[in-house]
Structure formats: structure tokens, C-alpha cells
Amino acid sequence: MGSLKLDHPQENNSNSSPMEMTSALDPVEFRRQGHMMVDFIADYYQNIDKYPVLSQVDPGYLRKRLPESAPDNPEPIETILQDVQEHIVPGLTHWQSPSFFAYFASNVSIAGFLGEMLSTGFNVVGFSWVASPAATELESIVMDWLGNLLRLPKSFLFSGNGGGVIHGSTCEAIVCTMAASRDQMLSRIGGDNIGKLVVYGSDQTHSALQKASQIVGINPKNFRAIEATRSTTFALSPESLKLAISSDIEAGLVPLFLCATVGTTATTAVDPLGPLCDVAKLHGMWVHVDAAYAGSACICPEFRHFIDGIEGVDSFSFNAHKWFFTGLDCCCLWVKNPGALTSSLSANPEFLRNKPTDSKQVVDYKDWQIALSRRFRAMKLWLVLRSYGVVNLRNFLRSHVKMAKLFEGLVAMDQRFEIVVPRNFSMVCFRVSPWVATSKGTPTTPTSNSFHQNGIENNVEKCTNEVNCKLLEAINASGHVFMTHAVVGGMYVIRCAVGVTLTEEKHIAMAWKVVQEHADVILKNHGDDGDAKLKLPLLDKIA
């Protein structure tokens, strides 16, 4: 052990002489390569709309192009950057492309990027206050700033004995709050009763809830995904929650945790926080609000009403890395009772003991999260807030909403298409209706037409879904845009989620043109099957 390089002369068989370790962080070389990388990335943004948005490579493409093992000797940054350009870029799906409308965006900005650079450069590990006071204190401060912008009740801020913390993801935020609620409940009903605890969401709740529930040891039989229907625009009905809870209590189970969503993934539906809390609080449940995507919008006064009722919940999270320009990862979580979190998640090994912690005058964020290590994520949030200011940030968000509205208007003008649910934020759910599309008469809609009154209805839906699935595949294969889908109430819908920093109105117009052109082709091909079946072109095929 402890051998030196001279003991291993067989390895120094290259022409290059061995490097000094300190040169791996030599400031002069850092500067040279750093500038080169800034230019590389600036060029990437400059050219980003030239790449297919959705990567067109086949599975396994990269293993064919890269060597089988790590190189023995150093390679210059120039060679590496060339490989990035030739081998990595083609395999990227370009999340920062202005024509990326898939999933929800994960947008970045100059300020977010610079904040990440600072955080990486300092590379402090702020698990305890003492391990880097600035990291902890800046996080507490920006979380209070942001909480105020969202007009969260004071009970969620440090000044009101609550507090905020930055996690990596919503799933982590739910794991931590659910573990806290579980341990609180078990201390009341006895530690052996974990098998009785029940977790609730709707069938529109993000899969993070089920995963978190699985991770913290809730019996999978006790996870409730309550159906949310078109009648409530896919929001969770308090009445349904009440029924589910009653039935569980009758069965001897213990309601534990409700996750309400503001802005569901499929359709941006908004669960009614106040009425849901009224139900949940009767049973001493923990209520968490997942506003992963839509939370950002709530800094605009005109959107704030979507989180009305927030005063009744226990915890609230949103992902600044989705729609708040920080880049991955930055999930902002506030809790009313940090003590519940820390009593579940604290670990105080001797090697971390220190006077400030013992004094109880400081926050040690290690006890608010899963990991011990933590990155200095507050830096990018601070830079975003300062570089743009609240006025511009609100306008950025409004600008995305405006573009979604524009897209919605374009869809609405084409009678072959249908807007499936009312738009709440910057996402439009739509679909083409093929029986309408190929009809030469007055357009009919699936909810009003007579097919619904007989057995043919299911076939109509199935055929509509298939056409929309094909349409989406064709759009994405074009490389011009990338959108994704959802299935709600049995309907396959295409989602156009606006949220990338570089998106402009021209990209919206282009995206719509791509959708229309591919719809033309697909519907024409179906129509060509035979004039007599114009109104239901695919029925033959299905039957």
C-alpha cells in the first residue's frame, strides 16, 4: 500500500510523461479549457435548431463508436470535444431546442448555468452549516424569498418556524415527507403498524407518489390511485377521497398521506386543495402538494389562485428545474414542521459533531433530505432571481403561457382537431378526430355524435387513438418538433408543453404546421381506403 508511481514503471509506457496531479486543477489550464467549453456550448445553442429534436439513433449506437475500455493515457480536450460533437450530440434529445414540446420542459438560462458553474467550482459539500455556512444560509434565504413570491403562508417560512430546502427531485421530496408522516403516525399508533398505513392520490398523480410509497415501505396493497374523470377535468374529487378513506377505515386501515397535484402531468389538472384538506385533516393525514411544473407560474398574481388552500397543507414542492430557468436539478420543498422531517431523517454520527450544531442555532440540511452530501444548488436559484428579477421572471412565464394560447388558437381553428381539456398553464392537450376529418359534411364531435349511443363507440375511440398515436410518431420522426402523449379517460391525447427558454412564436407556428402537414398525410391515407367509409375510415380495419 502507499506505493509511488516509480514502483510501477510498466504503466508509463507511453510517450507522454506523467502529469502532476495539481495540474488537474491548474488555474491557467482551467482558464484555457473553460473558455473553450463556454464557446462550445454557446455554439451548441446557436445551432440547436439545426438538430433533430428527438434523437434518431438506434439502441446500442454508442457502444459501436466508443472504445471498449478507458484510455491509459490522457487525451486532449480538443479530441474529446470533437467526439462530443460527433458521437454524443447525435444521441441527444435536445431538451433546450426551441421546438421541444415534450413531457414538461426542463429549462436552463444563462443565470442558471452560471450558478451551476459557481456551485461546481466551489464544490462545497454543505451537509452541515459548519461544512460551508454560505451554502446553508443562502439556501434558507432564497427559499424564503421564493416562498414570499409564491405568497406561501408564513408558517412555511423560516421566519414562521417552517422552512424550505432544495431537493434533487419531487420523488425525493415525497419520500422525505412521507417518511416523516409515517414516523409521526407510527409513534401514535405503534411501530408495528406500518402495514396499516394508506397513501392516497388520484390516477392522475405523478408516478413519483407510487414510487415513494413503495420506497418508504407502504404495503403496495395500500396505495390508492383514485379515479379522476373528465367530469372534474381530471382533478381529484374530495367526495371520492372521502369514500376511499371511509372504506379503508372500515377495513381497519389507517389513512396516512395525501398527495394533491397542482398541474398534473397528463393534462395540468389542478386538485382542489382546500376541500381535499378538509377531508384529509379530519383523519390527521399529512397533505403534500406536488406543483412540480405549475408551481413556478404561481409567482404571477393571476395564477396564484391555483394554490388557494395551501394554508391547510403540510408540505409543498415545485421544480425550479422545470419552468424556473435553473436547469437540473432544483426541487424546492417547504414544510410547516421541519421537526417532523428532521426527526425521521437525522443522523448525528460523531464525525459530524460540531459546536454550531450543538448550539442548535443553525440549520443542518443533511437532516432535511435523503443523502448526507449535497450540492450548492441555492446558488443557481439566487442567480436566476437576481439576474432576471421578479418582473422579468413573471413575464417569461407569461410569455410561455401566451405561446400555448397561440397554439391552442391554431388548433381550435382547424375543425379536424379537438382541444381535449381546458388549458390552465402553458400546455395544450389536443387530438385529431379522424371521422370528422374525412367527413365532407358538418363536423361532429365524439361527445355529441350518435355513435356514442350504440356499441360502435369503443371502436371509434380505439380508432381515434390509433390515428393520434400514428400522428405523434410521424411528427416526432420528422425531427422538427418533439411532443409526447398522455391517455386520459381512455383518450390518447397529444401534449404540446411550452417551456423552453429559446422558444419563440415562430416555433409555435412551425410546430403547428408540422402537426397539420402530418395530419394531412395520415388522414388522407385513411380516407383513401374508400369513399363510402369517410366518416369512420378505420372501422373496417379494426373490425
Place this chain on the structure above:
Amino acid sequence: MGSLKLDHPQENNSNSSPMEMTSALDPVEFRRQGHMMVDFIADYYQNIDKYPVLSQVDPGYLRKRLPESAPDNPEPIETILQDVQEHIVPGLTHWQSPSFFAYFASNVSIAGFLGEMLSTGFNVVGFSWVASPAATELESIVMDWLGNLLRLPKSFLFSGNGGGVIHGSTCEAIVCTMAASRDQMLSRIGGDNIGKLVVYGSDQTHSALQKASQIVGINPKNFRAIEATRSTTFALSPESLKLAISSDIEAGLVPLFLCATVGTTATTAVDPLGPLCDVAKLHGMWVHVDAAYAGSACICPEFRHFIDGIEGVDSFSFNAHKWFFTGLDCCCLWVKNPGALTSSLSANPEFLRNKPTDSKQVVDYKDWQIALSRRFRAMKLWLVLRSYGVVNLRNFLRSHVKMAKLFEGLVAMDQRFEIVVPRNFSMVCFRVSPWVATSKGTPTTPTSNSFHQNGIENNVEKCTNEVNCKLLEAINASGHVFMTHAVVGGMYVIRCAVGVTLTEEKHIAMAWKVVQEHADVILKNHGDDGDAKLKLPLLDKIA
């Protein structure tokens, strides 16, 4: 909803005109600010040894300096950087300082930094293969590269039906593997038996194990931290494990999970993997190896023996962000049976459905981790491996070990000090022995001296611990170096952990000088209490 900026003229009350959103990622401005930031960080590294290593601020310092709320209007990057310099830097504990010897290092390098820049710049979210094929494929490839460098058995590589994944932290790696083992076990013994499962480690195991166990719902009563003593140099004894398991089985409990450590936090002790597996495997337990710090060294042939026996375990993790130059965060985890992980952690909501996933020809890393979102961490690992090459990386690690050896030699030459445990890697555990220090006769050691044979022994230990605690405080308050402590076998020891990229031999020499100077003062003060009590200067005080 969907209002435009013109609807809110009251907010545009500043002199600055509102920004276009796209300017937040304008390539020209990106370049300008990016270059500025590279220079800022290069300057930081250039001046880093001028700052006190451990931040000297008081709790609450930053709230006094920053405004109470986020600014309405944008601020220029120049102002922000000035604030970073004036208000953030003093509150940092400088983890990249060459005189940082605390905890374990979390070292960064130019390549790691550039990799993070690329990852942040692309900002792809590689939850599924299709969401960015390059992110998934590069990760699988570098994890195979690294697995080969560590000479992991083929069963841990993708080519052998195992595989590697990059997590954010060891705690996450343990949560995921423990959840997998839990669900495997519950499917055998029945889902209602979670309360019977038992988790094992030693009392030297990182607190991440207890936290993970708590998170996944293991009854806290069923967590075993088996005592590891100086007789095994603080490694977990297979015999003790056997006894603990037997007693649990007798009590009707079910042994589930063992975490063995290669390189414990307190003293870098190494648990004997082979013999521990022999015990654990008799009971069908999952064995995880946490080599968070020391795993990196195992790419050097002369250190590889520390993970002998790895073929018997189920999962293995180490933190490239500690001692492999990537910067935070990069925890490399390999598992033999990815199916166990994915069957616990899979969530397949409709909105993520896609053809490559359905074809089962691709890896979807979302099912290997807690969160859905994931950063492109493989990029920095790839850049580190390529920029330095294996030969240099090995030499970097050896160079740290050599410096630790140098420090160890300096300590050994000063008879007032004691090396507490044999050094395995790049960390030295030492302490001052005050009764020896002030003795004018032949030095005696606490294990050999006669005090141990009478009741005075505890007082001697307590006084020694107090002196070392004071010494460490004095060293750290100097700002010249930062070291931390551990308590093992009742002894308070000072840890000097070498691992920062910028550390050179001169910093080791300086660190030792700082230790000696402060020891001189502290021991002199104690000695001055009275000549008659030279051998036990603090006993009076304690008695």
C-alpha cells in the same frame, strides 16, 4: 389565466425595459458571461490558499447582508459576482483548498468541471433511453469501463447481465438496494412481515446505512450496529455478525441486509468481504459494499486486494465525487441483479411509454434510482477518464497516499503524538498524548503504561480526549488547515484526510507545522499547571 405582460403595466415601473425571454439563453450573452465566470473561478483557485480553510463567520451572518426579498428588476452579472466575492466567499469552507484535510475530500478537476458544464449545457433529462439515448448509453459504457478498472467480476457488468448506474449519493444507493432486497425477501416470506426484517452493519458503518434503513421502513429496533473494536482495527468481525444473526433468528426475526465497508469514515477500516459474505449468504441476505471513499484507490493493482471477496456480494458502490476528480455528485453503483432493483423501483406511467422501452432492448435508468429526473452525470466521469487516462489517475491517487505517508512519518517522529490505527489509504488518524508530552522521562503509551491497571484509566482517556479536542479546535480556528475528528474505541482522534487535487507536499509540511505549533501551546499551558503533575497535567482539573 394566460395574461400577457401588457396586462400588468404596474410591474414595469423600473427604468429598465422588460427583457425578451429568449435573451436568457442568448448565445452571445452566454459567451460573454460564461467567459467572465470561467475567469472568476480560475481566480478563485489561484487565490484559494489565501482564504481561511474553515469559514470563520457566525450563524446568521448572511441574512444580515442580503436584502429581505428577491429584486424586482434584473441586476448585472458584475454586481452579482462582486457580491459572491464579498458575501459568499467568506462564508465558504473551502473544500478545494490544498489545506483541506477534513471529512473525506470531495475533489474536482478541470475535466470534472468541464463535464459538469457540458451536462448543464445540454441539460437533458435522461430518465428513459428515448429521452436522450446518449445519456443512458454513455453511462452504461463508462460504468463498464470503471467496473473493468476495478476488476469487478463480470457479473457486475452489463456484459455479464449485471450493470452500473450513477446515483447522487451512497445513501441513495443503499436506499435502492435495500428496497430491492426488502421486496425480494417479502415476496418470499409474505408482504406483511416487513416488521421482522433486520439490517446489519458495524458501529463504524457510515450513518447512511441507518438512515436508509429508516427510510425504507425497517423497524428502528431491527437495526444492528455491531461493535467493531481495536482488536480488529475496527473492522466488522464475521464472528460477531454470526452471533448477531443467530440471536435475531432465535427471536423470530429475518436477517435481510448487510452493509460492509471498505474504508470506514472514522479510520478507513476495511471489513473482510469474503468471510462476511460466507456468513450472510447462509441466510440469503443481500450484501452491499460501501467503498465510498476507498473504492477509487482500488483501480491501483496494489490496493485492489482491499475488495477481495467482492464476487460474493450483491452490490458495490463508491463515490467518484470523493476521490476520483469528478466533483459532486457522482456515486457509482453496480448490481449483479438489475432486475431486483427495477422490480422495486419501476414506474411505467403512460406518458413515458415509448417503443424502445417496449422493445426491452434499452436501459431506462429511472428504474434504477429514486427520482424520475436525472442529470447527465456520466459526462464528467467520461471526461475525467479520458482527460487524465488511467495511468495518471492511478498516479494521482498514489500521490495522495504518498502525502498521507509523509504526514504519518512526521507524526511518528514526534514522541508526543500517536498514530492510532494503521494507515490503509490517504488518511492518517493521530492524537497527542499529553501525559507523555510533558514527561521528561521515557515516553509511555496509553496501552502500555501502568495507569491502565488501576481506576485512573478512564480519567486519563478523558483528559487525553479533551486535549485533542482543544488541539483540533485551535488548529481549525487558525484558518491554515481544516481537519476533523472521530471517536473510536473511546479515543478522540484527529483525522488528516488527504485528497484535494491542489494539495502538494508543501501543504502537508505546513499542516504538520500548524499541528505542532498548536500542540506546543496547548501542552505548555497544561504543563504550567504544576511541575509535580507533569505526567498527568489534567488530572487535577478532572478530579
